[in-house]
Amino acid sequence: MLARLKVSNLGSIVELSLKFGADQDQIVPMLVKARSLGLRAEGVSFHVGSQCTNMDNYLRAFEAVSDIVEDAGKSGLKIRMVNIGGGFPIKHFKDDRCSLETFAGRMRRELDRLFDKDVDIICEPGRALAGPSGCSSAA
Numbered sequence: 001m002l003a004r005l006k007v008s009n010l011g012s013i014v015e016l017s018l019k020f021g022a023d024q025d026q027i028v029p030m031l032v033k034a035r036s037l038g039l040r041a042e043g044v045s046f047h048v049g050s051q052c053t054n055m056d057n058y059l060r061a062f063e064a065v066s067d068i069v070e071d072a073g074k075s076g077l078k079i080r081m082v083n084i085g086g087g088f089p090i091k092h093f094k095d096d097r098c099s100l101e102t103f104a105g106r107m108r109r110e111l112d113r114l115f116d117k118d119v120d121i122i123c124e125p126g127r128a129l130a131g132p133s134g135c136s137s138a139a
Contacts, residue, residue: 001039002083003030005046005068007061008054021046024064028071041077044068047085047124055103058084059110066114079119084111086124 006021022030031041044065048057061084069079088103111121 001034001041002043002045002081003027003034003041005044005061005064007046007048007064008057024068027068028075028077031072031077032075035077043079043081043083043119045083045085048087050087051089052087053089055106058103058107062107062110062114069115069119081120081122082115084121084123086126088123088125 004021005027006023027044034041046061046065048054048061052058065082069082072079084107115121
């Protein structure tokens with residue numbers, strides 16, 4: 001199981017933080033409780049909101065999860081997986097400046113800096129994969 005962290009959705013078309021997630025200080029106790037109940041407490045997830053054009057949301061979330069991984073280790077928990085959600089922006093129109101391509105390099109560098117290689121990083125790239133097929137003006 002993954003504990004879902006509430007993160008900033010500022011600059012996202014659909015804000016999911018109002019609906020899902022726990023505060024940062026609640027995550028490790030939730031994982032410890034899950035483990036005590038016999039569940040496989042594997043990691044942390046978050047979602048910055050749909051069509052997120054604010055790269056800082058991702059960067060702040062990465063830092064928060066990195067802190068959680070460190071705190072979990074102090075409680076004897078090994079975080080094996082981090083789900084960075086989705087919300088990756090796509091170009092709806094030719095003059096849109098944000099896209100997954102504009103975010104990807106910086107995201108990869110920050111993830112490599114903050115997390116050990118043995119932590120699996122996964123994501124939910126729904127819009128980033130399916131959206132461009134319906135946006136003929138994005139080319």
